[in-house]
Amino acid sequence: MSESVTETRSVLRSIRITLAISGVLALLAGLVLLIWPIKSAVIITGIFASYLIIAGLVYIGIGIFSGNKGWARIGHFVLGLLYIVAGVIAFTNLAAAAASLAIIVVVFIGISWIVDGVVSLTLLGQDGSRIWTLLYAILSVLAGVAVLTLGFAAVPFFWLLLAASLIALGIVQIVRAFTLGKSV
Numbered sequence: 001m002s003e004s005v006t007e008t009r010s011v012l013r014s015i016r017i018t019l020a021i022s023g024v025l026a027l028l029a030g031l032v033l034l035i036w037p038i039k040s041a042v043i044i045t046g047i048f049a050s051y052l053i054i055a056g057l058v059y060i061g062i063g064i065f066s067g068n069k070g071w072a073r074i075g076h077f078v079l080g081l082l083y084i085v086a087g088v089i090a091f092t093n094l095a096a097a098a099a100s101l102a103i104i105v106v107v108f109i110g111i112s113w114i115v116d117g118v119v120s121l122t123l124l125g126q127d128g129s130r131i132w133t134l135l136y137a138i139l140s141v142l143a144g145v146a147v148l149t150l151g152f153a154a155v156p157f158f159w160l161l162l163a164a165s166l167i168a169l170g171i172v173q174i175v176r177a178f179t180l181g182k183s184v
Helices: 002-035 037-065 071-092 094-122 130-179
Strands: none
Touching: 002 037, 002 130, 037 071, 037 094, 037 130, 071 094, 094 130
16 A cells, blocks of 8 residues: 555655646746847747758658659658758848748638638537637637737737747746645
């Protein structure tokens, strides 16, 4: 019986430590985004550019060393080259790449909200809560249109929302770490 309790406490302790670490990291990331928004955007873009170059090398390796023939081999090789070129271009001017990436993300969010609203409208006859579905669809389409209309002006709002979300989630995660399993 005491072995089971010891194991449970050990598992809970591991989970609590993991929650605390992830909470602190989220809190710190949120604070960094809030305090140094431009520098953090450039750093994130640098990480993404590094990923593109590494992924490009992997795809070129797949194109060269895999047993694929014909278009699959050429496709992997070309995709690898495109990734590497995109990563190198991003590294040549990280600030401009960060701004471009931010615009692409905002446009994607705007379009996806519009599509989500339209899809919700198609489900209107099948959903049990028609009023809520209709309200959701209208709000989703309006939010998508607003984001697309605002364009680059929406980027700071999303950055602030991301920072605030990370701070809030980090604090909640830290509190969870301290309170998890206290009743055991």
